[in-house]
Amino acid sequence: MSSLCILVADDEEDIRLLLEQWLKPLGHKVLAARNGTEALKLIGGNRVDVVVTDVLMPDGDGLTVINGVKKSQPTARVLAISGGGRYMDSKEYLRIAEGFGADAAIMKPFNREQFLEAIDRVLAKHAAPKT
Numbered sequence: 842m843s844s845l846c847i848l849v850a851d852d853e854e855d856i857r858l859l860l861e862q863w864l865k866p867l868g869h870k871v872l873a874a875r876n877g878t879e880a881l882k883l884i885g886g887n888r889v890d891v892v893v894t895d896v897l898m899p900d901g902d903g904l905t906v907i908n909g910v911k912k913s914q915p916t917a918r919v920l921a922i923s924g925g926g927r928y929m930d931s932k933e934y935l936r937i938a939e940g941f942g943a944d945a946a947i948m949k950p951f952n953r954e955q956f957l958e959a960i961d962r963v964l965a966k967h968a969a970p971k972t
Contacts, residue, residue, distance in 0.1 A: 844868040845890040847960075850880035850906055851922070852898040856949075860893060863953050877901020881909045889917050891963060894943075896923040896934040907941045918963040924949035 847869050849860045854875075861871045872887060874880035878901040880894065892910050896903035903921055910917050921938035923946070935946035944963040947955060 844870070846870045846872065846888060847891045847893060848872045848874065848880060848883055848887075848889045849893045850874040850877065850898065850903070851893075851895040852876055853895070856895070856922075860956065863956060877903065877905045877909075880906045884910055884913055884917075889914060891918045891920065891960065893920045893922060893960075894938075896921055896938050903938060904941050907938060907943055911942045918966065919943045919945075920959055920963050921946040922949055922951075 847864055849857050849871060851857050851860075852875055857873045857875075861873060864871050872883050872889070874883055876898045877894075880892070881901065883889075884892070889910075892906065894903040894906040903923075907919050907921065910919055919942065921935055921943035923934040923938070932948065935948065939946055944966045945959050947959040951959075
């Protein structure tokens, strides 16, 4: 996997820091956002390759982020993450996120291996066909 610019949008600081710790040693540039509004500002000012977004966040949810990414940077890939919420479990939130255009989805909690496999899946989904 070559060096990528990856935006991590999650309202939980521990999650943002953990994903950054997993991605930076692999040579990736990591941008972090606390909510959807912050994520959309970063997307507007930076070229990103992958966006990892929590589905449920205050001040702009993950669905808003997915929609914004697809409009402003259609080549960027999106990985939706969720631990569920008050009204639905995480599988339902992730199914909705995929309906909005997320390239892949993964439920919290996940480990490093599961997360990196999910990143590989979103990258493979857009890989150029071999000739």
